[in-house]
Amino acid sequence: MSQNTPSNTAGGASSAPQAEGLGAAATPAFSPLYQQIKSLILQSLQAGEWKPGDTIPSEFELAARYRVSQGTVRKAIDELAADNLLVRRQGKGTFVATHAEQHTQYRFLRLQPDVGDQRSEGPAERNIVECRRLRAPAEIARLLGLRSGDPVLQVRRVLAFHGTPAILEDLWLPGVPFKGLTLETLAGDRGPMYALFEAQFGVRMVRAEEKIKALAADAESAPLLGVAPGTPLLSVERLAYTYNDVPMELRRGLYRTDTHHYRNELS
CATH class of the missing domain: 1.10.10.10 (Winged helix-like DNA-binding domain superfamily/Winged helix DNA-binding domain)
Structure with a gap:
């Protein structure tokens, strides 16, 4: 056989x-x-x-x-x-399937405008605040299936719509599959981030698990989101997986919901 x-x-x-x-x-x-x-x-x-x-x-x-x-x-x-x-x-x-296809580009973006829809609003404006390599803290290593101290890449970015900041995100990626990813690469790419991961690193995110809770903007996040400290925000932690349930990205985002809402579909 x-x-x-x-x-x-x-x-x-x-x-x-x-x-x-x-x-x-x-x-x-x-x-x-x-x-x-x-x-x-x-x-x-x-x-x-x-x-x-x-x-x-x-x-x-x-x-x-x-x-x-x-x-x-x-x-x-x-x-x-x-x-x-x-x-x-x-x-x-x-x-x-690929994240480069138009109909799948918003599959993982659940923040929707209160008026209209995401497609009519257009792609978010992105500002990469930071991109650095470091040794994985114990908690990050555990969630990504790594050993404590393994190399990881941490990315911080702000997504805005029509000039108004909407999402502050911190991403952690395992260092080996994303070797060569730099701030310049991220800043220069205008397509979906997951499409970049596919095209340049051969990593496709196929599913994700999320945890959602409410919290208040602190002194660090408030200026980046253009809100006052203490403003209510939505905290979304996402663990994204590639094929065969291999974790490939930990993403923690803070969402403004004064003009947007988080939308999900249950089936």
Whole structure:
């Protein structure tokens, strides 16, 4: 049996993972066959075999590669498309999703104007306040799955709309995947930051977890946001992951909500 071929048992399930790289911890017992195929495709995405924007092989080709039915491959791809990792285009094929596409640029930006919508408001104006490399403090290392003292990159920026500051963000990125990222690179790029991460560093953020709470502007954040100390702000902490749930960014933002609101969709 090929190293990339999962076992196809009766009922479309496997009692143990068969593909190379799928350990017992990664795939539970009796994992449906399409879930094994989904894991194999994710491995290829993570390894960079197909990059953001690329066309992946057809269902027929993947079925032959993994020695399973096209229906099994189709179900795996359906789930990856539902997770916004792949994009189906009628008559053209299936593509690796990318943050460079217009319709996905605001996927992770939840601050909406009270009047109108984000797309009509246009992209935020960005001011990179600071970009520095340092040793990861224990808390940052734990959240990013690093060891305390590993290199990280810390970025501070202010996002504004029509000249009015709206968001103050501190970002921490693992140092190794983002080696070479500088303040000049960030300041000179006008597209979405996640699109920059894709294009220059091969890192794609695919999902995020957020914690939200209210707090007051302090003496450090107030001037950067153009508000008085004590002004109510929304604090949003986001941990963003790349393929296979590898943490790649910790982001802590302070949001003004006098002319904007935080919008989420539940389904």
